[in-house]
Structure formats: structure tokens, C-alpha cells
Amino acid sequence: MMLRFKNEARSQMTDLLYTEKDLVTSLKDYVQAEESKLEKIKKWADKLDSLSATATQDPEGFLGHPVNAFKLMKRLNTEWAELESLVLKDMTDVFISNLTIQRQYFPTNEDQTGAAKALLRLQDTYQLDTNTISTGNLPGVTYRSTMTAEDCFELGKIAYTEADYYHTELWMAQALKQLDEGEESAVDKVTVLDYLSYAIYQQGEMERALELTNRLLEIDPDHQRANSNVKYFEYQLKKQHQEESEKAMKGQEKREKRAPKTKRKRTNDPLPERNRYEQLCRGEGVKLTPRRQSRLFCRYFDNGRSPRYLLGPVKQEDEWDSPRIVRYHDIISESEIATVKELAKPRLRRATISNPVTGVLETAHYRISKSAWLTAYEHPVVAKINQRIEDITGLNMDTAEELQVANYGVGGQYEPHFDFGRKDEPDAFKELGTGNRIATWLFYMSNVTAGGATVFPDVGAAVWPIKGTAVFWYNLFASGEGDYSTRHAACPVLVGNKWVSNKWIHERGQEFRRPCGLTEVE
Numbered sequence: 001m002m003l004r005f006k007n008e009a010r011s012q013m014t015d016l017l018y019t020e021k022d023l024v025t026s027l028k029d030y031v032q033a034e035e036s037k038l039e040k041i042k043k044w045a046d047k048l049d050s051l052s053a054t055a056t057q058d059p060e061g062f063l064g065h066p067v068n069a070f071k072l073m074k075r076l077n078t079e080w081a082e083l084e085s086l087v088l089k090d091m092t093d094v095f096i097s098n099l100t101i102q103r104q105y106f107p108t109n110e111d112q113t114g115a116a117k118a119l120l121r122l123q124d125t126y127q128l129d130t131n132t133i134s135t136g137n138l139p140g141v142t143y144r145s146t147m148t149a150e151d152c153f154e155l156g157k158i159a160y161t162e163a164d165y166y167h168t169e170l171w172m173a174q175a176l177k178q179l180d181e182g183e184e185s186a187v188d189k190v191t192v193l194d195y196l197s198y199a200i201y202q203q204g205e206m207e208r209a210l211e212l213t214n215r216l217l218e219i220d221p222d223h224q225r226a227n228s229n230v231k232y233f234e235y236q237l238k239k240q241h242q243e244e245s246e247k248a249m250k251g252q253e254k255r256e257k258r259a260p261k262t263k264r265k266r267t268n269d270p271l272p273e274r275n276r277y278e279q280l281c282r283g284e285g286v287k288l289t290p291r292r293q294s295r296l297f298c299r300y301f302d303n304g305r306s307p308r309y310l311l312g313p314v315k316q317e318d319e320w321d322s323p324r325i326v327r328y329h330d331i332i333s334e335s336e337i338a339t340v341k342e343l344a345k346p347r348l349r350r351a352t353i354s355n356p357v358t359g360v361l362e363t364a365h366y367r368i369s370k371s372a373w374l375t376a377y378e379h380p381v382v383a384k385i386n387q388r389i390e391d392i393t394g395l396n397m398d399t400a401e402e403l404q405v406a407n408y409g410v411g412g413q414y415e416p417h418f419d420f421g422r423k424d425e426p427d428a429f430k431e432l433g434t435g436n437r438i439a440t441w442l443f444y445m446s447n448v449t450a451g452g453a454t455v456f457p458d459v460g461a462a463v464w465p466i467k468g469t470a471v472f473w474y475n476l477f478a479s480g481e482g483d484y485s486t487r488h489a490a491c492p493v494l495v496g497n498k499w500v501s502n503k504w505i506h507e508r509g510q511e512f513r514r515p516c517g518l519t520e521v522e
Contacts, residue, residue: 037086044083054143064449064496066119066410067136067145073115074154077107116158118411118492120167125278125492126451130174138495140449149178149185153192156199165199172196190220197229206233206240273457277416280455280462281491287460288320295321301328301392308391320461323485325473328392332385332468337445339381340374340501344405347372369414369490371406374501389441389503393472396509399434405445408452408498414490416457419504420475420482435507436476438514440486443470443501451494459485465498478517480507 055062063069107115123133132138134147147155156171172195179189193216201209210233216226279285296318302309315329348370376383382403390397408414420437421428429436442454444465454463454471463471475486490498 041083041087058142060497062143064410064493065136065138065141065143065145066122066494067133067138067147068143069410070115070119070155071145071147071151073107073112074151077109077112078154080106113158113161115411116155117162119155120159120164121411121413122451122492122494123167123170125281126494127282130170131177134174134178138450140495149175149183149192150187152178153185153187153195156195160195160199165202168199169196169203172199190216190223193219194223194226197226201229201233206237209233210237273416276457276460277455277489277491280457280460281451281453283453283462285460286462292321303392303394306391306394314392319463319471320456320459322459323456323473323483325456325461325463325471327463327466328470328472329466330468331388331392331470332443332445334468336381336385337468337499339379340385340403340405340445341499343374343379343382344372344407344501348405348407369406369408369412371404373402373404375402385443385501386503389505393439393441393505394513395439395505396513397503397505399506399508401432401504401506403501403503405499405501408490408493408500410495410497411492412490412498413492416487416489418475418482418484418487420486422482429506432506433508436480436482437504438476438507438510439472439474439505441470441472441503441505444468445499445501446497448493448498449496451491452496452498453491454488455491456486456488458487465500476507477520478514479520480516481520 055068063072119133122128123130128138130152134152136144136146152171152175156168156175159165159167159171172192175187176189176192176196179185179187179192193212197209197212197216200212210230213226213229213233216223217230220226276285298315298317300313301316302313314331317327317329319325319327349372374382376386385403386397386400389395389400419440444467446465447467448465452465454465455461473486475483477483490500
């Protein structure tokens with residue numbers, strides 16, 4: 001009995017040894033997993049530490065690069081959430097508590113989508129290929145930033161959710177290119193090919209879609225959707241070829257000159273005006289002939305011997321002849337710009353437009369900027385600026401709108417619009433009781449590295465931002481009729497940060513300062 005007991009005990013102990021060995025192996029796996037997790041977190045922290053140190057040295061300059069702006073949105077909206085899931089596996093209460101508190105300030109999915117759309121808008125307006133954007137090879141950039149295959153994939157996926165298959169194809173193709181070049185990524189070729197083939201199919205290129213789907217199946221032969229799609233594509237192509245053969249045999253096929261098959265550039269068919277607008281934003285299509293150029297001059301201007309400018313006239317330059325657009329150089333100082341920006345920053349909100357039907361202020365997809373309004377009584381500098389505009393233009397500022405300060409970040413724009421209310425908008429400025437907007441004064445409070453011009457598509461004019469200058473034009477003829485050639489736009493900022501402030505001057509109070517003309521377009 002005793003011997004048997006010893007044998008059973010030894011046998012059980014042996015089993016326990018093996019059990020313990022299994023536990024040790026499991027423990028090592030756990031330790032390895034924890035070390036791997038901590039290594040990932042450490043790499044992430046080191047990367048972000050280095051990036052933050054660089055970014056905070058010049059925040060505006062860093063965020064002036066569109067890829068940096070997009071990746072910041074992507075990190076805070078997507079990648080930090082992934083890190084949170086990783087860290088939650090450990091008892092890191094302090095970090096999670098802090099992360100939870102800070103999450104209220106994080107960008108949302110809508111913000112990330114907005115940043116992505118800004119990149120796509122820049123891509124279209126400035127005709128940039130995906131590789132140029134992905135490699136960060138943009139004009140004048142200080143903080144060059146590249147996009148990973150995963151970044152490209154995420155951008156393509158956002159386009160996909162908007163049913164924008166043109167941009168889906170471009171960015172999925174770029175993601176695939178980088179993966180083919182050997183880039184390591186969390187996103188795999190199968191997923192990219194799945195999106196890419198579908199986007200191409202949606203644009204009517206079934207043969208290419210079939211080719212890419214077959215490539216997907218070479219990697220993953222059991223992919224259920226791809227196998228189903230191959231059968232569908234082959235059936236449709238066979239059916240298409242049969243129909244073409246039957247038409248040829250019956251002699252019913254019409255001989256037509258067919259233009260080469262092209263894909264639409266966008267999901268929304270662009271208007272001719274949009275083409276002119278984008279051309280001008282790129283510095284193309286400016287209609288300033290040598291003869292017209294010869295009629296533009298620079299001069300010292302005192303506005304009819306104005307007391308304030310008699311001894312120190314301002315520098316005035318003709319930018320365009322019709323409509324007449326003039327630029328004033330060195331018209332706002334560095335200290336004044338700093339004060340205006342300081343006053344405006346805490347109040348910056350998404351810019352609004354006046355609804356042409358209701359007259360109510362509301363946000364619009366075609367105006368992407370942040371703005372604030374400054375009154376003359378809140379700071380001497382604002383009052384001084386208002387007085388300067390009155391002295392130079394000769395127009396009464398009592399009925400003008402407050403000084404509006406606007407900041408256009410990367411992709412920020414204001415598509416073609418009129419500043420004045422048209423005849424079909426009788427209530428545009430009814431609440432103000434000061435009549436229509438007779439003129440516009442626009443200060444440029446920053447230089448812009450690339451993009452950001454003010455363009456007039458109907459006449460082919462482009463005015464580029466120069467810090468410390470201002471441009472001025474009349475929106476109405478002397479008769480009070482609107483000058484439709486003043487339709488203008490703020491081009492998207494490609495690289496940099498654009499600060500402007502403007503004064504919209506109204507009709508009331510100008511009766512004796514700008515007398516009514518005798519003809520409609522005088």
C-alpha cells in the first residue's frame with residue numbers, strides 16, 4: 001500500500017511538473033506579449049515625443065503642411081483609440097483616466113473626414129498626383145511629412161464612404177504601390193485590392209476590376225466576396241462580348257467615332273466656372289494682356305490731399321482694370337496684425353454665410369474657414385484701422401460691418417461668391433438696415449507659402465496674399481447696380497496658414513461721398 005501510494009504521488013507530481021512547465025511556457029508567452037506591448041507603446045511614445053517636439057517649435061508652420069494636418073486628425077481620432085485598447089489590458093488607471101478626460105477635446109470622425117476632404121480638394125485644385133502628396137513633396141514645405149500605406153488606405157476609405165470612387169481608386173492604388181515596394185503595414189494587400197477593384201468596377205472598367213480581383217485571389221484563394229465577384233465579372237464580360245458579336249453579325253453595329261474612354265474627375269460634374277477658378281488658383285489662365293498691363297500703374301496716394309496722408313501718402317498699386325482692384329502696400333503694421341490676431345483667436349468660429357432666401361447666417365460647405373468679429377470700441381487698434389480705411393477710401397465707416405478676421409488653414413477656401421446682395425436676394429442685408437455692400441476692403445495679415453490667392457473667375461484675375469497689404473474694390477456701380485464681374489473666391493491654402501481681415505462697406509452714408517451715377521454701369 002505504501003509503495004503504491006508513493007508511485008501515485010510520484011506520478012501525480014510528475015504530472016504537476018509538466019503542468020508547471022506548461023504554466024511557465026504560458027507565463028513566458030504572457031511576458032513576451034507584455035514586453036511586445038510595452039515595446040510598441042515605447043516606440044509610439046518615442047515617435048510622438050520627437051514629432052511633438054518638432055511640431056510645437058512652430059505649430060502654425062507645422063500644421064501648414066496638409067499631410068501633417070490630416071495625420072494629426074487621424075492619430076487623435078483613430079490611432080490613439082487603438083493605443084487605448086492596447087493599454088487597457090494593463091492596470092494603467094492614471095493614463096486611462098487622463099485619456100478619458102482629454103478625449104472630450106479629441107477630433108471626431110467628422111473632423112477626420114473633413115481633413116481628408118481637404119486633402120482631396122487640394123489634390124484636385126492644384127492637380128497633385130497621389131505620390132507627390134504621399135511623399136510630402138509640396139512647394140515650400142518646411143516640415144516634410146510622408147504618408148504610410150495605411151494613411152493612403154484610410155484616405156481612400158473615406159472617399160469610398162462618400163461614394164467618391166475616383167479618389168478611392170487613386171488612394172487605394174497608392175497604398176498598393178507602397179505595399180508592393182515592401183513597406184510594412186498593418187493594412188494588407190487583400191483588403192486594399194478588395195476596395196480598389198470595387199472602385200474601378202463602379203467606374204465602369206470591368207476588365208481591370210477582374211484583373212485586380214484575380215490578383216487578390218492569388219493571395220487569398222478562399223476570399224468569399226472575391227470569388228463571387230470573379231464569377232459576376234466574367235459573366236458580365238461574356239455577356240457584353242456576345243452582344244457585341246451578335247450586333248456585328250447582324251450588321252447593326254453603328255460605326256461611330258468614339259472618344260477615348262475617360263473617367264470623370266469627380267462624382268459631381270464640375271461647372272465651367274469651377275475650371276476657371278481652379279486654373280486661376282494654380283496661377284494659370286490669368287487674362288492680363290500686355291496692353292492691359294500697360295494701363296496699370298503704381299503711385300503715391302493721398303486721396304485728394306487728405307490731411308492724414310498729405311505728408312505721408314500711401315503706396316497704391318493697380319492690380320486689375322475692370323473691375324478696378326487696387327492694392328495698398330505697407331498699410332497695416334506687424335504690431336497691428338499681432339493685436340488683431342490676438343483679439344480674434346479666442347473667438348474664432350466656423351465662418352458663416354448669409355442665406356440668400358432667409359438672410360440668416362449659417363455654415364456652408366463651400367466656405368471653410370474660421371472667423372471672428374472685432375468692434376471699434378473694444379480696442380484702439382481696431383478703431384485706428386477703421387479710421388484708416390475711411391481716410392483712404394473716402395467712404396463712411398459708420399454703417400460698415402464690423403472688422404471680420406478670418407483664418408484659413410490647410411484646405412481652407414471660400415468658393416466663388418458675390419459680396420453684394422443680388423436682385424433675387426432682397427432680404428440679404430435687411431436686418432442691418434444699411435443697404436447693400438457697396439465695397440470690400442481686404443487686409444492680408446500673413447504670407448502664404450502656396451495657394452490662398454483671391455481670384456475673380458469671370459474676368460481671369462488673381463490677387464496673391466502679401467503680408468501687410470490690402471486690396472479694395474467696389475461691388476456696386478455708382479448707380480447702385482451690382483457689378484457681377486466682382487464675383488470672387490478664396491483659393492484653398494495648399495501649404496501655410498492664411499490670415500485676412502475684411503471690412504464690408506454699405507451704401508447708407510455714402511450718398512455724398514460717392515454720388516449716384518447717371519447710367520446703370522457708371
